[in-house]
Amino acid sequence: MTTVAIGGSILSSEIRAWLDHDALLFDRVSHGASAIVPTLGRAGLFGIGVPRHLGGDGATLADGVRAIAAVSARSLTAGFVFWGHRTFIEYLLQSPNARLREKLLPDLLAGRRAGATGLSNAMKFLNGLEALQVTASRRDGTLCLDGKLPWVTNLRKEGFDVAAAVQDDDSKPAFIVSLSSDDDGLVRTADLDLMAMRASNTAAIAIDRLAINEDRIIHPNAGNWLPRVRPAFLGLQCGMSIGLAHRSLCEVDSLIGNGGVLAAAATGLTAELAALEEQLLSPLDGPFFIEQPVALFQLRIRLAEIVNQSLQLELGATGGKAYLSAPGEGYQRRLRESAFIPVVTPSLVQLETVIEAHRRRAAEREIA
Secondary structure, X not given: OOHHHHHHHOOOHHHHHHHXXXXXXXXXXXXXXXXXXXXXXXXXXXHXXXXXXXXXXXXXXXXXXXXXXXXXXXXXXXXXXXXXXXXXXXXXXXXXXXXXXHHHHHHHHHOOOEEEOOOHHHHHHHOOOOOOOEEEEEEOOEEEEEEXXXXXXXXXXXXXXXXXXXXXXXXXXXXXXXXXXXXXXXXXXXXXXXXXXXXXXXXEEEEEEEEEOHHHEEEOOHHHHHHHHHHXXXXXXXXXXXXXXXXXXXXXXXXXXXXXXXXXXXXXXXXXXXXXXHHHHOOOOOOHHHHXXXXXXXXXXXXXXXXXXXHHHHHHHHHHHHHOOXXXXXXXXXXXXXXXXXXXXXXXXHHHHHHHHHHHHHHHHHHO
C-alpha cells in the first residue's frame, strides 16, 4: 500500500478533511461518536469488499482492509469503529441465514445502523483461553439468553446490532446470534472510561432473560464457523495497525527526508511493512489462513511491533517538540492510539500463548 492509497485514492477529500479535523476530538471525548458510522456509510466505505448483488462494490476483502487502514491512518478511533462495523457485515456475508442478511445489510451498508462484532470472547473461546459468557435455555421453541459482553465497540446509542456467541444448555454446539439494541433484556452500559478513542461507542452489554427466535441465528455451530470467519476478523483488524504504522512512518519521512541517522531504520521499517501487507492481503480471500491460522497470528503480532517501532522513530525525528501539548498533539494522539493495538482481542499475549501451545503440540507429535 502506498502513501497515496492511504490518503487519496480510497478516501474522498471531504472524508480526509473530516477525519483530520476531528481525530483529536474523537480521541479525547465521546461527543462526536454519533457521526462516525453515518459519515463513513454515506461515503460508501462499508460496501468495500461486499458483493455487488448485496449492495457492495464487488471488490475483495483485502480492499476492505485497505479502506480500514486508510481511515486508521487519520483517526484510529474511526478506524476501530470501521473495523467493528465491517466485521459484523462480514459475519452476515458468511452466514447461511439469508433472511437475516437481507434484513440487516441495507441499513448497515448505508450507516443508518451500527454493527458490532461482540465475538472477542468467542475468539478466545475458540483458542481455549476463555469460556463463553452468554448461555441459552430453550422454552417453547424460544431461545432465552443470559450473560454479558464486557467490552464491545460501536454500540451506537442511536441503535445497533451485535453478534454474540452463545453456549447452549444441552449437548448441542455453541452458536452465533445477532442481538438488537431494541431487544427487551439487553442493556448497554455507559461508555467505558477509556484513556483514548473515547468516541468509539465502547461499552459493556448485560443480557437478562432475552428471548429471541432461531431466525436470529447467524450460524448454528460456532466451533465450525469461527475458524472460517477468523481470517476476516483478524485481517480487517490488522488494517488498524497498517494504517497507524504508515501514518507514523510518513511523519518520519516528512521530518527527516532522505538523510539523517534515522533514515536507514525508517526505510527498513517501510519496506518490511510493505512486505507484511503483501503477506496478509494476497492470501486473505482464500483458504490459506483458515488452514494456517498461526501464520495470521504471527502477522498480527509483527504488525503491532512495527506500530510501536514506527512511533519511536517518529518521536526521535520530532524531538522535544513531541512532548509539548500543542505542537505534539498529533504524535501524542497516535501514541495513545498505539497503546490499544497490543491489547485489542486477541491480544498479543493471547496470540503468543496460542502459538506456544501450537509449538508444544507439534513437538509432542514429533517425539511420538
